[in-house]
Amino acid sequence: MTPFRPDSISNAMNDASYRDAIFSTPLDRVASFSFDEQVVACFPDMIRRSVPGYGQILGMLGVIAARHLRHGAHVYDLGCSLGAVGLALAGRLSPEAFTLTGVDLSPAMVERARTTFAQECPHHAIEVVEGDIRHFNYRASGMIVLNFTLQFLAPSDRDAVIEKLYEALEPGGVLVLSEKIVAADEEENAWLVERYHDFKRANGYSELEISQKRTALENVLIPDTLEAHHARLARAGFPRSQTWFQYLNFASLIAFKN
Numbered sequence: 001m002t003p004f005r006p007d008s009i010s011n012a013m014n015d016a017s018y019r020d021a022i023f024s025t026p027l028d029r030v031a032s033f034s035f036d037e038q039v040v041a042c043f044p045d046m047i048r049r050s051v052p053g054y055g056q057i058l059g060m061l062g063v064i065a066a067r068h069l070r071h072g073a074h075v076y077d078l079g080c081s082l083g084a085v086g087l088a089l090a091g092r093l094s095p096e097a098f099t100l101t102g103v104d105l106s107p108a109m110v111e112r113a114r115t116t117f118a119q120e121c122p123h124h125a126i127e128v129v130e131g132d133i134r135h136f137n138y139r140a141s142g143m144i145v146l147n148f149t150l151q152f153l154a155p156s157d158r159d160a161v162i163e164k165l166y167e168a169l170e171p172g173g174v175l176v177l178s179e180k181i182v183a184a185d186e187e188e189n190a191w192l193v194e195r196y197h198d199f200k201r202a203n204g205y206s207e208l209e210i211s212q213k214r215t216a217l218e219n220v221l222i223p224d225t226l227e228a229h230h231a232r233l234a235r236a237g238f239p240r241s242q243t244w245f246q247y248l249n250f251a252s253l254i255a256f257k258n
């Protein structure tokens with residue numbers, strides 16, 4: 001089995017990735033952020049430098065799957081982008097241990113994810129489907145992962161999606177939800193956002209890049225509080241959920257179905 005090296009999981013993709021310089025020059029009008037060809041080309045670099053703990057979360061997803069997934073069960077990776085979650089699971093679990101469907105709305109992401117899986121883990125039963133997770137027909141599954149995806153849905157669509165996922169999970173199944181979050185307390189939130197911007201500076205982003213990206217994400221990425229996430233999971237039927245990871249204003253939750 002591969003040694004546990006959380007930060008190296010998406011190396012296969014990073015090798016083929018350009019450095020993110022999308023917001024490095026002044027733009028007359030900052031368009032809303034979208035997962036287009038330009039973002040796809042630099043996505044592994046962008047997400048690693050923009051999401052605190054991204055590599056750690058991916059590494060732990062394999063460990064969580066090894067512990068919670070019934071042998072041979074199905075897994076969904078919703079908003080799979082370039083397939084990092086599938087790669088993380090394939091790095092820890094044998095091809096017999098699970099099947100996986102990645103779903104993403106962006107054709108450019110789907111195309112590259114398919115190529116990556118074919119090259120990196122040809123023996124694992126992993127498919128990538130272009131589709132909208134709000135209207136997808138889910139089959140029974142043992143684990144569902146939303147790694148920084150729910151935050152991009154309109155808040156009014158979020159309850160219905162989580163309810164559908166609760167229904168799709170088998171008894172004993174788990175849902176893992178990673179999200180950018182907002183703190184209800186204004187001062188606490190301000191500190192988290194300021195340190196998050198420091199984190200981006202430390203990762204080589206300029207003031208211009210930070211501010212233009214912030215504008216591009218306005219009304220596109222709408223974060224909830226941790227309390228709102230746990231309340232939504234409870235409303236959908238999950239008897240128990242807990243926050244298992246937090247690094248600044250980024251967190252990951254796990255919800256258990258009895």
Ligand SMILES: C[S@@+](CC[C@H](N)C(=O)[O-])C[C@H]1O[C@@H](n2cnc3c(N)ncnc32)[C@H](O)[C@@H]1O
Nearest residue numbers: 035079080081084104105106132133147148152
């Ligand atoms: C931040 S990225 C996810 C990163 C990825 N899960 C990972 O761990 O590397 C969000 C993804 O969600 C996808 N997405 C957004 N809305 C969607 C929807 N309604 N249905 C399917 N995919 C969606 C975007 O195309 C994008 O690829």
Ligand SMILES: O=C(O)C(=O)C[C@]1(C(=O)O)C=C[C@@H](O)C=C1
Nearest residue numbers: 046047050051148180213217221
């Ligand atoms: O750059 C930011 O401010 C982010 O919120 C990071 C974030 C995310 O959380 O999904 C935003 C867009 C890209 O998908 C990559 C990372």
